Amino acid sequence: MTEAALGLGAEEQDALTQLVLRGMYQGEPSPAQQALVDAGLASARGAVMMPTQAGVQAVSGLLKCEKDSETEQKIYQLFTSFLPINRKLREVCTDWQRLPDGSPNDHTDSTWDAGVRDRLDGIHAGIGRILKRLSSVDATFDRYREQLGEALAKFDGGDRAALASPLSQSYHNVWMWLHQHLILMLGLSRKEDEELEEKLVREQTD
Amino acid sequence: MSAAPPPPSTAVLVPYGQGAARGLGVDEIGRHGAQFDRMVALGLPTVPGVTVVASSARLLTDGSLAERAVELLEELTGRRVVDPQRPMLLRLSASASTEVAGLPADLTAIGLTVERAEHIGEIIGREDEAIPFYRSFVRALAEGALDVDVDDLEDIQFDISDPREQILAMLELCATKGSGPIPEEPAEQLALAARAFFTQWDSPRAQRARSAQGLPDDLPIALHVEAVRVGPGERSGYGVAVSRHLQTGEPGPHGTYYRGLRRAALKDEAGEALTAESEGYALLRHALTTLERHFGTVAKVSYEVRDAELSLLEAIPVTRLAGAVQLRLAVDSVSQHGAPPAAGVALVTPAAVEEMLHPQLTLTGAEQVFTTGLPASPGAAFGRVTLSAERVLALAELGEAAIFVATETSPADVPALMAASGVVTSNGGLASHAAVVARGAGRPAVCGASDLEVDVAAGTITAGGTVLADGAMISIDGSSGALYAGRLSIRPADPPAELQTLLGWADGLRRLGVRTNADTAVEAAAAVRLGAEGIGLCRTEHQFLGARLPLIRRLILAENAEDESAALAGLAVAQREDFRALLAAMGDRPVTVRLLDAPLHEFIPHDGVYETVQQKARALGMREANSMLGLRGVRLAVLHEGLYPAQVDALVRAWADVRAEGGNPTLEIMVPLVALPAELALVMGQIHRTVAAVAGELGIEVPYTVGSMIETPRAALLAGQIAEHSQFLSFGTNDLTQLTYGFSRDDVEKFVLAAYLEKGLLSVSPFATLDAEGVGALIAMAVRDARAVRPDIKLGICGEHGGDPASIEFLETLGLDYVSCSPNRVPVARLAAARAASSS
DSSP states (O other): OOHHHHTOOHHHHHHHHHHHHHSOEESSOOHHHHHHHHTTSEEEETTEEEEOHHHHHHHHHHHOOOTTOHHHHHHHHHHHHHHHHHHHHHHHHHHHHBOTTSOBOOSOOHHHHHHHHHHHHHHHHHHHHHHHHHHHHOGGGHHHHHHHHHHHHHHHTTOTHHHHOSSSSOHHHHHHHHHHHHHHHHTOOHHHHHHHHHHHHHHOOO | OOSSOOOOHHHHEEETTOTGGGTOOHHHHHHHHHHHHHHHHTTOOBOOEEEEOGGGGGGGGSHHHHHHHHHHHHHHHTOBTTOSSSBEEEEEEEEOSSOOTTOOOOEEEETOOHHHHHHHHHHHTOTTTTHHHHHHHHHHHHHHTSOOOHHHHHHHHHHOOOHHHHHHHHHHHHHHHSSSOOOSSHHHHHHHHHHHHHHHHTSHHHHHHHHHTTOOTTOOOEEEEEEEEOOOTTTOEEEEEEEEOTTTOOEEEEEEEEESSOOSSOOGGGSEEOOTTSTTHHHHHHHHHHHHHHHTSOEEEEEEEETTEEEEEEEEEOOOOOHHHHHHHHHHHHHTTOOOHHHHHHTSOHHHHHHHTSEEEOOOSOSOEEEEOEEEEOOEEEEEEEOSHHHHHHHHHTTOOEEEEESSOOGGGHHHHHHSSEEEESSOOTTSHHHHHHHHHTOOEEEOOTTOEEETTTTEEEETTEEEETTOEEEEETTTTEEEESOOOEEEOOOOHHHHHHHHHHHHHOOSEEEEEOSSHHHHHHHHHTTOOSEEEEEGGGGGSGGGHHHHHHHHTOSSHHHHHHHHHHHHHHHHHHHHHHHHHTTTSEEEEEOOOOOHHHHSOTTOOOSSHHHHHHHHHTOOSOGGGSSOTHHHHHHSTTHHHHHHHHHHHHHHHHHHTTOOOEEEEEEOSOOOHHHHHHHHHHHHHHHHHHHHHHTOOOOEEEEEEEOSHHHHHTHHHHHHTOSEEEEOHHHHHHHHHTOOHHHHTTTHHHHHHHTTSOSSOTTTSOOTTTHHHHHHHHHHHHHHHOTTOEEEEOSGGGGOHHHHHHHHHHTOSEEEEOGGGHHHHHHHHHHHHHHO
16 A cells, blocks of 8 residues: 555654554644544544554555565564564563562562563663664664663663553563564564464574 | 693582582582582482682683593593594583572583584484584674674674574684684683683673672682583483472472473473473482472472483572462471471461462352463453454443453554453463563463464354353453353452461461451451451441441430430440350450440541431531541540440340350450540449449359550550559550551551652551551550569450561560451461461
8 A cells, every 4th residue: 555545644654653553542642643533544532542444454554565575585584583582572571570480570589680681681782783684674663773772771760660561662562563563564464473483482592 | 731830620620519528618619519519419310510610710711721621521421522422512601609690691512513513413313403502602602702793793693594604604704803713622612612601791781780689790600511411312301390380389390391402591382291201200200309308498400311311400499489389388398298387387478378368260160161371460350252452442441341362462452451351362471462461551361372262253262162252251360371251259269278287287386366356247257267266356336337327426416315325225236236246256265345436537427418407517516627536435435424334235245145045255345545544444444333234134244354455655655554454455556556656547648658668768668567666666665564563464466467477576576465457367367476486
């Protein structure tokens, strides 16, 4: 689907893409977001705005790489580097939230928390290198590097929610948007995504 | 070879298991080395390995020491690294004297070349098995020891897809752009690996991890060189196991087994479940049993199986255990292994007992498990099966509970995850995005219910042949991973049978009595089932909230003596029935009845609905600025002299009723909010005269005792004088805390306490855990003064602190006779009292 077919300007298109990748927006809508509601691409439910099915389809069409194109190949190759580290990030978030016995992490064990933070370092460096390469294919990926950096800085500033809270621009939330972005570019189903991740993780030696 | 002679290798290289024999402690051989000392001492089979002591560990970067380490290991194993028939590899790891985050990750396969990797693949029976290990090793050395630029290495990994070609390109890069080539000689590889370790250990990242743990920058580490003996894949592998199931506490090895070369970290998903048929199972069971008894807690091991022979690689105690596991472990250790009951009681924390009694799905045994998944986020919930995110939001707007069920979730589902009562996914694991979000939002979740088929088009979910439609009721338990069709009720759990056993032992160990605060027969009966030895506080005013409110209002608002006695007569009739039921529920246990303490704002609110205009006017006229400090407690009895006699009259008649039916509860009558010994003396006179009159009228003898609450600092300060009129004293620590601090609880809990806790002025709310320093000092003084006057005086507490383990520990040191707490905390208090008695 092209920009013209949607009849959206660049700003609206970006707003729609963001809305679809994030799943929701909470707060005062911008004029561009209001335009999406008017066009039937988004719906507002109280203070929460969500994309409509038409909006989701439009963005899927917008983002999807041309089949067998060089871009698709490059993105796919980077995606295979992303998935193993994606698993590690989810494991780190999980270990931040719960202890090995399944009880909530009360953050009284500084060794445990320091270990989680230390692993996050490796992940942050790894995703930085992947994003650098993604940005050379599509500059919009720069945004994630900034947002992940901001979330990490907040986390290091003592905001414990900045790693895995579902309601803020937390590290895990930004990461999920990035993951969704890649999935839409490659036109993969979540099932294909999971299977590929599992296969790649098994091949890891560390 | 260097010119200066290195220290003798026997002082630097210590074979696993020989640290203690050489007089070396954990500071020299590290936690890992100490584990091997322990395993060897217990007679368990271990993998051969050599520790390079912490004080000399950096010498391993020198080729000659590395050479001697390899020789020693070859001697210990009877293998050679480059042997074509029986090869081995080396694994390098590090440990400090204490648990520490930020240690370098293990280097898992030292000694490889491309050819050797291929040869090892042949032996294992998987051609490419060792190639990725060699690639990781080359990458780690290039980056950590040979100063190769990370971006150049990344380029190779991104630009070349064939692993062998990646390796060749990295080797080339090391030789041309790095500080040297990757050697083929195992000892030289080991020396470089040690260098890579120290590069990482000295890096700012690792320094930060140490500082976050409050550990010194220069914390020494020991290095460990371990044999990785290669064997055919069908008879060789490695795994992890624990001595008990980590959710249920079921004894026996539970874990996973992996074939092929051992990785740095284990991947849960990649292993085979450990079964009794697994290679080496019998020895593993023996090792885990031995270790569990040695540790006194669940043991966790890593192990290796080579040619069907088991060796341990690691053995650690599991320190954080789920409540059910603590309990099972404690009961088994006493019942089966002969540990003393006190040791069993010490294994279970009061918090674990609390957790076991948390609200959960009520299971009768008749319900059918629809399917199970992984317990991804704790808690229980029920609601309608809802397959679309939009529908979840629509139901949430209507106030209807929805369980969001999906194969997997994407960011678009986050609003639904937040709005749902619970979440179920068929795919994904404990670390799926859905699980992370559900935990973050505090929603119960079951993830990875792999038998569940979700058909969004048909609007159904299916598991094990059962089909549920979109909209059907379902209940989920995020703590066990179970799904049930239909709506199950959620209520506090019944204590498991093992808990009764444990609490039985606790009862034999504790000195403090445990009573309950109960106002009705139903509460009292529940508390008795949970082990309460009596009622420490029956708040008679609570019997007058709700439908009986007008009775008490008529009394307080009576215009004249006539109105007052009419009101009192009504009150006495109602109370007699309440008391009879309560006393009957308690059998022959003691029951402390506190005479009326009715803060006026609770009973005659200014905005209440009154029977008459006159009543309303009088209520407004009596409005107080601070009802918690106004006309309440004993003060009401001083103003309305008929009040307490009416209550005592009802109580004694109720006791006589119960006595006639065969019950024999011990009556204890208690006066609230005393500040003056004289006001206590006044109402004690009322009480004694009333009991004598009723007993005379009924022609029976009524055994009873009288006592006073100690809730005001003045009463605490004058406890000696108060004790002259009292056979028992009960510390009401809620009010005593309010009045000692000058805190109005309702007000400070809104803003003040949170800020004080955040700023570190308080470490815990004094309403949750008794303030030992201030309020505790008052209690200590009162205890001493009261006992000086009346050595046999009975002393207890009946504030909420009576169920708080930390407060109980403190109260034990003061030598009180009993604590009284809400019924559901009785088991917690029984255990806490036993632990306090053992530790004091």
